[in-house]
Amino acid sequence: MKKIQSVFLLLLLFTSIGAIAQGNPGNVTISGKLIDQETKQPLEFATVTIQKLDNTTVNGAMTDMNGEYSINIAPGTYNIKYDFISFKSVVVSNRQVNADTNLGTTVMAPDATLLQEVEIRAERSTVDIKLDKKVYNVGQDMIVKGGTISDVLDNVPSVTVDVEGNVSLRGNESVTIMIDGKPSNLYGSNLADVLRVLPADSVDKIEVITNPSARYDAEGGGGIINIILRKGKAQGFNGSVTANTGTPDNHGIMANLNYRGEKFNVFSNLGYNYRNSPGNSMTDSEYFDENGNTTSFINERRENKRKRKGYNATLGFEWYIDSTFSWTNSVSARNSNGDNPTDTYYYNYNADGSFNNTRYRFNSEDEEDRNFNYTTSFLKKFDGDGHELKVDANISRSTDDENSQIRDMILGSTNPDDSSIERTLNYEEEKRTLIQADYVLPFGENNRFEAGYRGSFTQKDTDAKAQILDENNEWQQNGNFSSMLEYNEYVNALYAQYGSKFGSKFSYLLGLRWEDSNIDVNLINRDEYNNKRYNNFFPSAFLTYEFSEGSSASISYSRRINRPRGFFINPFSSLQSNINVFQGNPDLDPSKTNSFDVGYLKKWRDLTLSTSAYLNITEDSFQFVRRTEDALPGQTPVTYSTPINLAKEYRFGFEFTLNYNPFRWWKLNGNFNFFRVETDGDYTWTYTNGNGEEVTDFQNFDNTAYTWFTRVSSKMNLPWKMDWQINGTYNAPQNTAQGRSLGIMHFNTALSKDILKEKATLTLNVSDIFNTRKRKNYTNLPTVSSYSEWQWRERQVTLSFTYRFNMNNQQRMKQERQGQGGDDDFNMGG
Template identity: 30%
Template structure:
């Protein structure tokens, strides 16, 4: 089905090419700084008809200083060019009905002065921007995440849900490709939830949600892409900021310093945080049956698990405008995070005959520890070349990421009245992850409204892992377990090429993008007896949009995505941190394939009110899910484990999901702003050997902002995520509610914030069920959720506005 749809989209694009030849009435140009000869982004272009005082058309320049205004009737015009701290330029010209296109060439703007002693900008930043291929969320007015991390910001992003354990889903799908500033990082490979906890909320400029990625993006991630854009400086001058917070659960701090002079800019940053120790209480009861159904076993576990997490990030960014048409950027960052947990679990194993006769009872105590640490170095080099021909562009990107992780875990079980000898094991698991990426993209405008893009990419990933397992002997000494001690190397090379087109036809009645991406995946792993076959992926995509006006649009999109099993999914190592609940990887997993259709509608109203609607249908085949089987006795490397559930990932059939998301932001006067996300969907899993499971899922978010006065803002917010049926049980519901205040002082350069999360609930109870033909299990967790925090932020420095990047309604926002 996907290929006919893709062909139709390409036919549309060729139709647009023919239509574009007929377009007439166009003014183009480029705005340049008269002194530095650098392009000026976000300069305001206004078009006036002869003898009129009110502009009837206009826009702002792009990042190359270029602009193009279409569909203008023939006649005389007055064009004005404005930008802060520059003298206004006025040009009088005429559009000839025969020529059609009027090219003003380079327009030089002269600065009013070389330096501004003080710059004050007052504007209300738009929280949501809906673009043709993405939704952009700005957390500038998100008080509940102040002093928090990226996870706290994501809780308020439309179409994104975060459960109580920090797991992320995009429109109900956990298969998400995470990027930082458009680039992958090995730090996401070890633990996404831990990695997100190391990114302070105050360093996030915006979050891009790409549910239907085009051909330019990697095909990985059936749920889509979440790109976290960090703040950076592209304005003339020096500025810096410091952010500190302390609380009952989280402490963090960050420092940014940015400087730019002429065509060179640099910035450094540091951030660190610590999640204070919390204790999660848990209990579980499992009822299992013998194969003959003549006996019943009951396993009851109850324990407390203290947990803490910490991490920090630091790095440097450099930007050099070599010439007005050549940009060079470099970045380097170091990321480190870790978590530690201990646990004490009381266990009771009881066996009965079917008539209730007690056969045996074993009571024991298990003490466990787990220590995880990840260190990652990311660096990148970007080169961008523009040309005299408008919108012709060449981009080259080189990225490298090196991650090193260490996992040390173990457990020790002692039995009441010493009816059995003490048992236990320990694991030492160091690993390395090295990724290198090469990207070359080229864009060529063919005609008005038609641009062709093409590119190639190569990504090389090498993982080395060493696992040493020692088993506790009867004399209380540890001996090496050879069956669970081994080393492996995992390599995955992906080669890709794509072609896509941006088109506009019927006088821009419809605009869109269509493309095809080809990827070749080569994977090798020295798992014993396992050969992972190479495979090809053809991933078509298209998006078509109609704008009723500049404030109202509707779009339809289709995309083909895959989810490659990573090395953790494939690794056949047995995780025996809990001998009664064991997990392992499946080296025979195939990639999951997803086809997704989306219908989106957005409208902006006056005074900052806007809505965005997204309806979607997704069908995944070879769906990767976890299945659990019960074993009365499971033998691993010569050791017998009794009363065990074994969890493994499988390709288990088909998953169909359809649903809708609705985001709205309403300004009620000057003081009150209400934002809300509502999402619901129906998910059906069809798995051979199991009954089909259908589940209705919903999630809601509500934020209320109140402006007490120009320097004080308050917010109350709430999130609810419904329970969900899965193939072998259910997942519990969860909710959060927050109160926050922020006070500005020192001429709005400093702020003091207070946040409260679940202030009236110290713990959240989570009850879940799982089962198969031979067992049923109930799990209960008491998770600490209450927290109080205070945060302080101060920004300082002198700014000179020459040019800069901005996506916030034309307001230049320094990198604070």
């Protein structure tokens, strides 16, 4: 099986490398801009060809994200031809060019006849590579049909999602997730659950920003991932409905409906889903005494039956008060509930390997999440050059109610002391308010000034109880796993940045952000009150050099912060296992990162290459440590996993991303990331052992690890209007201070076909074809050595059906072109 997987990955990797060609520069420049006649939007990646009068091609280029082009040629008389798929070609004949010439704005009209006849359908690139970000267009990815946002992220270049739902960017989990430019925790306090509930079909595109500028929130030492949800842009009533079914149970229906008039736009997103995500885990442990002698063995086997149903609804209204002023309001609500019955077996063996007994633990867990979110936004455009003011306000309320009852027993035993009944009660409530204002002022030829304010105010209360049923059938509190946590976070921020372009080659962007943080972390049940008040400056600097059309390099720097939240600080999470327990740390301090990045971008006609080298230096970085402490005399020691602040982390790496279109019907993209992580720090802790003695333990966490991961995707347009896509991902092994994680390889594939005169699409996808996506770890501690595997979700097969209202292929492509533009970032030449 491993050989087959390796062959799959190598075939995909080899086919992602193409030939590189480059034209010769001349001594005069032809420049201009292309726009869509109907939408007035710039046409990105349109082809501009310079030909002699005998139609011999001299040079050519593609337009950038603003629809602009610039081509170097020798002086002379030429024919200039503009081509863009699904548009009528435009030709400027017998144009004499003896000096630098700007041809102004050229308007291109859609070719409706060509659209009806073409069989290989035009599509935007799945991955759009820019110097400062990568934009992943979800609409063309069949792999995630019927899935969740978590599935979408796991197919994005540079991004990985582990089996627990934790998101990493370039292997760094200190990443900020945003939804429509706003913090994702506005949609719920448990990020992994939010990403697993919201459907993939609600996502338009994903922006990956590895080194954000000062205009962005400073949170997230590893960068920012911005999830942009769908909003209708086409005139009149249009939209789509997607229904899916699968095995294990994966059933749902999703509707994106929109009505747009001259003065307003009403958009909605409605969905229901029911999912069963069975998973499993195993841990084989060998325990030692203080002299290193084996005392016992325990083999733990766990099966999860995660069943969940969820509802989500968003309704929004845009009012175009006049041509320069718009007001948008939206309300969203989400409810998700389910159960996760978990069976855990502990097979206990004596020191000599002989069988002792089997302990069985059953955890019946029920959970309900509710979220309400209201957003209002004003946009005032002062002129047509990007001079604007935008003001946003957001109010969010979330609750998470999780309860479980746990029965623990030794199978075959009649001793009452060999069984117990426990329960956990966990209730979270979060209130969040966000106010943000951004002002943009372009001036002069190539200058731009930006400034803004952001206020983020969060209040979160967590009441977690663990109780055990005594011999009198009364519930007694277990103080070791009970807590009442109050978390208040108030962050006010101001920023300003200035960008300019001098000459035809250099551009720069300089910014400074100031954030004032006032944070309370209070353990009410222990009378522990802790206030953390600090303010910091976060500078950023970007410099770009454009070698030629489609070829540029950049160097950037930014300073970032990562504040601990959620389960990182919550002392108690769950008791699915009572010998391997995760425990948060309320005393965690924020980590701060200095991030450096050097990038290069090159675009050819059929190939785009983006590569970068990066260095992150993080102070007080979060590290998960495992420590073993005795429970009660004669019982198995408990192993705790806890995040702590270590002294320093150095992360250096390089990555490259390739987009290659060898033919119009075949698209390839690949991403490779290699990095080195060095940690420097020690950890000392004190605990009371089973004999009531206070014990101090110490561990040196100095460690250097090398690892890499790669992802390759191939998509083909087949005859009969069918598409086929396959993705392969490999995460290499990595050493840690306490053990080693093994490599993980998995593949996904999908097949789709347009039906009903191209008004509908039928898609079949298989996630984790070989059922190999499992986290595997070796852990070595002084008192225990273990090997573990964990599979959060088993192989999934999903069939989905999408029907589009009042939207044929031509309208689809027009809507996609309108969505190509679209961010307010300063253009750094990419």
